[in-house]
Amino acid sequence: MIDLEDLAFLLERLCPMFVLLDRSGRMTRVGPTLQKLRPEQPMQGEKFLETFELLRPRSVATVPALMASSGAKLHLSLRDEPRTALKGLIVPLPGEHGAIVNLSFGISILDAVRDYALTSADFSGTDLAIELLYLVEAKSAAMEASRKLNLRLQGAMIAAEEQAFTDTLTGLKNRRAMDHILSRLLAGTTPFALMHLDLDYFKSVNDTLGHAAGDHVLQHVARVMVEETRGDDTVARIGGDEFVLIFNHLQERERLDSIARRLIDRLEEPIPFNGEECRISASVGTVLSSQFARPDASTLLHAADLALYAAKRAGRATHRFYEAGQSSTSVEPLERAATPSPQEEAAAGQGAARNLAS
Amino acid sequence: MHGLINRAIQSFVCNTYGQSRWIRITEAAHLGFIEFEAMLVYDDETSLRVLQELCLELGRPQREVLEDLGTYLVSNPNTEALRRLLRFGGVTYLEFLHSLDDLPDRARLAVSDLHLPALELREESGGRFSLACHTGLPGYANVMMGVLRAMADDYGALVMLEHSGTRGKAEVIEITLIETAFAEGRSFELGARAG
Numbered sequence: 001m002i003d004l005e006d007l008a009f010l011l012e013r014l015c016p017m018f019v020l021l022d023r024s025g026r027m028t029r030v031g032p033t034l035q036k037l038r039p040e041q042p043m044q045g046e047k048f049l050e051t052f053e054l055l056r057p058r059s060v061a062t063v064p065a066l067m068a069s070s071g072a073k074l075h076l077s078l079r080d081e082p083r084t085a086l087k088g089l090i091v092p093l094p095g096e097h098g099a100i101v102n103l104s105f106g107i108s109i110l111d112a113v114r115d116y117a118l119t120s121a122d123f124s125g126t127d128l129a130i131e132l133l134y135l136v137e138a139k140s141a142a143m144e145a146s147r148k149l150n151l152r153l154q155g156a157m158i159a160a161e162e163q164a165f166t167d168t169l170t171g172l173k174n175r176r177a178m179d180h181i182l183s184r185l186l187a188g189t190t191p192f193a194l195m196h197l198d199l200d201y202f203k204s205v206n207d208t209l210g211h212a213a214g215d216h217v218l219q220h221v222a223r224v225m226v227e228e229t230r231g232d233d234t235v236a237r238i239g240g241d242e243f244v245l246i247f248n249h250l251q252e253r254e255r256l257d258s259i260a261r262r263l264i265d266r267l268e269e270p271i272p273f274n275g276e277e278c279r280i281s282a283s284v285g286t287v288l289s290s291q292f293a294r295p296d297a298s299t300l301l302h303a304a305d306l307a308l309y310a311a312k313r314a315g316r317a318t319h320r321f322y323e324a325g326q327s328s329t330s331v332e333p334l335e336r337a338a339t340p341s342p343q344e345e346a347a348a349g350q351g352a353a354r355n356l357a358s
Numbered sequence: 359m360h361g362l363i364n365r366a367i368q369s370f371v372c373n374t375y376g377q378s379r380w381i382r383i384t385e386a387a388h389l390g391f392i393e394f395e396a397m398l399v400y401d402d403e404t405s406l407r408v409l410q411e412l413c414l415e416l417g418r419p420q421r422e423v424l425e426d427l428g429t430y431l432v433s434n435p436n437t438e439a440l441r442r443l444l445r446f447g448g449v450t451y452l453e454f455l456h457s458l459d460d461l462p463d464r465a466r467l468a469v470s471d472l473h474l475p476a477l478e479l480r481e482e483s484g485g486r487f488s489l490a491c492h493t494g495l496p497g498y499a500n501v502m503m504g505v506l507r508a509m510a511d512d513y514g515a516l517v518m519l520e521h522s523g524t525r526g527k528a529e530v531i532e533i534t535l536i537e538t539a540f541a542e543g544r545s546f547e548l549g550a551r552a553g
Contacts (some may be wrong), residue, residue: 034520112551133548134446138468141439145362145396152395 025063170222178236196304199241200281261321283311287322359405364394387410428504451515490528501530514543
């Protein structure tokens with residue numbers, strides 16, 4: 001039979017986290033790596049169960065029970081901080097001379113190498129610890145690269161969606177975006193006002209000064225509308241020179257009228273372009289969601305449209321609210337010819353239509 | 359070629375020669391983009407075109423540029439993660455050399471679609487080794503020259519390297535290990551992660 005000294009010598013090389021126990025459960029030899037976990041407290045001579053707490057199997061609390069646990073997987077942790085978790089296996093020595101316990105870090109290896117500044121030399125050559133650490137780092141690096149790719153793809157997706165809801169010429173929301181917002185508002189309970197604004201004399205700017213001037217005017221108009229509205233209002237360009245503004249919560253006719261009035265006044269200010277002055281105006285029709293018991297998108301848009309007709313009929317540069325009973329059929333044929341409907345004017349405004357984002 | 363390889367070239371050029379030269383190269387190579395994605399795979403032809411334009415832009419032979427790339431990968435702080443992964447190969451430069459046979463497997467373990475050609479280390483007499491770099495990645499041996507040189511510095515070892523032609527289809531690097539502990543080297547702690 002090999003003596004204990006020789007046995008300890010072998011174990012130090014084969015499994016540097018071993019413990020040799022005598023029959024009373026006292027540690028007679030401790031592997032160098034295990035001792036490295038408590039450099040200030042020599043474990044040799046201490047009681048195994050006083051240094052380590054046995055977590056599983058739970059029934060084991062005494063040395064005889066420990067000795068009888070041969071073959072079972074032990075879950076342990078150090079009793080004092082840092083309470084590193086360990087896995088172990090106990091094998092009794094023949095002739096009741098005590099036992100060998102072999103310990104390993106298991107999944108706590110990542111914290112352990114950091115907490116105890118372990119190096120390759122602390123693990124036996126056959127231990128997969130180093131490979132595990134390599135793998136964790138390699139996978140983390142690869143995962144980080146994948147995560148960055150995902151973030152970039154997500155950013156690209158958001159940008160693409162944003163573009164799809166934006167009128168590229170003016171940066172305002174487009175028809176699609178307005179439809180979305182409108183249906184969301186209609187699904188909720190918040191009252192709102194919907195304003196349909198149509199530019200007057202825009203076609204003549206396009207015809208006399210060219211499409212570049214037309215584009216410039218539209219961008220200027222967009223800027224004015226954004227300045228004259230609140231952050232959570234919606235400003236959308238839904239046609240060549242047609243715009244829809246949606247005001248959350250706002251139901252006061254006076255306020256709405258003053259907003260519309262101010263918009264018209266500002267749009268009537270001459271817009272300089274390449275030494276020329278572009279002059280336009282606007283007609284505005286407004287409807288309140290509260291004017292209908294069960295408003296839907298097409299009803300509201302149609303009502304705003306009717307109010308807009310009324311404004312146009314009243315001589316342009318005017319603002320009108322929708323009134324029940326208003327209808328486009330009341331428009332005299334002669335008057336209609338003199339005052340083209342917004343749709344007709346938009347269709348005529350080819351320059352504007354050219355730049356209309358779909 | 360794997361995005362990681364393309365990305366390595368991009369990182370090398372941007373950090374060594376500047377972003378504007380990299381953009382020029384991508385334009386000359388008709389890439390249509392300026393950023394390679396590390397986790398996507400690109401066709402070999404694209405990567406080779408970039409490499410060709412890179413050498414034209416720098417006016418330097420490909421083997422030199424690739425050797426510099428290898429050195430960059432180990433020594434630049436931007437690629438610290440890679441240096442650490444290589445240092446897992448062994449505690450000494452000698453152990454590292456012996457771990458090179460496993461390098462392609464280690465790479466694949468980290469990123470399953472990253473295929474590096476086989477490496478084969480032979481120990482000759484008197485501290486001399488030969489490393490056969492098998493085919494599959496054009497310029498592989500040149501990059502490995504740079505990696506081996508920079509890793510020697512990292513371990514503090516003194517080596518002489520020479521590209522000694524081909525053995526069969528493989529390109530061979532002759533390594534003479536003069537001193538394993540010539541200089542201090544850089545530290546490597548198992549528990550410290552690359553940021």
